[in-house]
Amino acid sequence: MSLPRASSVGIIVNPHAGKDIRRLTSAPGQTSDAVKIGIMRRIAAGAVEMGADRVLLSSDTHHLSERAVDGLDGTFEFVESPLTGSHLDTVAAARSMWKEQVGAVVVLGGDGTCRDAATGWPDIPMIAISTGTNNVFPSTVDGTTAGVAAALVAGGAVALDGVGRQAKRVALRIDDPNRDAIVHECALVEAALVDTAFVGARAVNDPSTIRWVVACIANPGSTGLASIAGRVHPVDRHEPRGVLITLGAGGRRVRVPLAPGTFATLEVASVDPLEPSMPMELPGGGVLAYDGERTTPVSADSAITVSIELSGPRLIDVEQALAIAARDRRFDVADGTPSRKDPHGD
Structure with a gap:
């Protein structure tokens, strides 16, 4: 043996x-x-x-x-x-x-x-x-x-x-004029922009503050931020693509479990499938959360470029x-x- x-x-x-x-x-x-x-x-x-x-x-x-x-x-x-x-x-x-x-x-x-x-x-x-x-x-x-x-x-x-x-990874390039250098980050499941000024306890609990979510794994059976994409546009962990969910009025209203045993109704303004290695620029103004944890404050003038990478x-x-x-x-x-x-x- x-x-x-x-x-x-x-x-x-x-x-x-x-x-x-x-x-x-x-x-x-x-x-x-x-x-x-x-x-x-x-x-x-x-x-x-x-x-x-x-x-x-x-x-x-x-x-x-x-x-x-x-x-x-x-x-x-x-x-x-x-x-x-x-x-x-x-x-x-x-x-x-x-x-x-x-x-x-x-x-x-x-x-x-x-x-x-x-x-x-x-x-x-x-x-x-x-x-x-x-x-x-x-x-x-x-x-x-x-x-x-x-x-x-x-x-x-x-x-x-x-x-x-x-x-896969969600790769992020953050060009914030308030920072001395460009920041590179990643997430293994999803990245999200949360409209808040502080990192705080890191967990995202207030559904009204979520502005957008980019997911490379979107399982409809998941709980947390990943459940938003999972219940709107499922993406398997083994397929090369991802999805961008923009929250806001004018589209679908979806019920999701943002925490175990806790549900919220979110308004989905748009859904954009993301092909691998195709960059997309998104707005800033809040705190970026990676895999459910608030981490990086970004100003409203930031240029945030995201892509789905097999790396x-x-x-x-x-x-x-x-x-x-x-x-x-x-x-x-x-x-x-x-x-x-x-x-x-x-």
């Missing part, structure tokens, strides 16, 4: 995912530290089981990584982090794993955490596990299975090109990776092979 070459698997966790202010204004669930530790422990055990030579983990202010691998067999390393308690920790962890040539990274968090990881490592080979709020980009994956799949890809037993599909993370298909491994008998044990110690450490 060993892998054909040396392999390194990464694990990045956002300790704050699934705990933001939306729990005070709507009815989402909460992902506790204990749940995240359990998922990380299963990922590490799965990676070790498939012969990963080392597992690199992000450092965090809650010490989730250290607690997750305590007592496990295997080689575990903790990458350096500024320990700001912010998104910068995820960006730094992904960048460090890129430099360490990690073969596959399992990311625990929401859309924003996945975006932060892709900021640090633009085409990061990623398995994204949902532990956040209103998640569209990550999905629910068992930690044990994710760890096994990550090790298979990292070690070359399963080729990344065969199971890692490059995701996001390499999203690993876990089931496909395991199916290929099973076909190639990667899970078979040769006669006479001594039993291995259970690596779970309990």
Whole structure:
């Protein structure tokens, strides 16, 4: 069951995912530290089981990584982090794993955490596990299975090109006369302009302030800003296009779930499909939100250029990776092979 070459698997966790202010204004669930530790422990055990030579983990202010691998067999390393308690920790962890040539990274968090990881490592080979709020980009994956799949890809037993599909991004170029330089940003699901003067708690809660939404994934079953595009003009994550939804009077009125258990009626002024790599200039005046989080204040004089680009993370298909491994008998044990110690450490 060993892998054909040396392999390194990464694990990045956002300790704050699934705990933001939306729990005070709507009815989402909460992902506790204990749940995240359990998922990380299963990922590490799965990676070790498939012969990963080392597992690199992000450092965090809650010490989730250290607690997750305590007592496990295997080689575990903790990458350096500024320990700001912010998104910068995820960006730094992904960048460090890129430099360490990690073969596959399992990311625990929401859309924003996945975006932060892709900021640090633009085409990061990623398995994204949902532990956040209103998640569209990550999905629910068992930690044990994710760890096994990550090790298979990292070690070359399963080729990344065969199971890692490059995701889209919403690319933004922000030319604001109030800034010294042009700013480049991206989103993995959607970018939106919110008519407010402050970033504040980052979550977008007031539907009347949303001016436009550009989505590269528009799932009608999603919740949050992505649900606006999803219920007006669905776009699959694997098709190359995107869509621009402009809010305002004169068009359709649509009912959308902007937060778990909370619905709002929005007026849609226009719907414009976006072809890949075709730039469109949009107005500013407010705060730009990326993947549901208000981030960048922009003046009304700003020129914001957006486009849909196929330059996001390499999203690993876990089931496909395991199916290929099973076909190639990667899970078979040769006669006479001594039993291995259970690596779970309990």
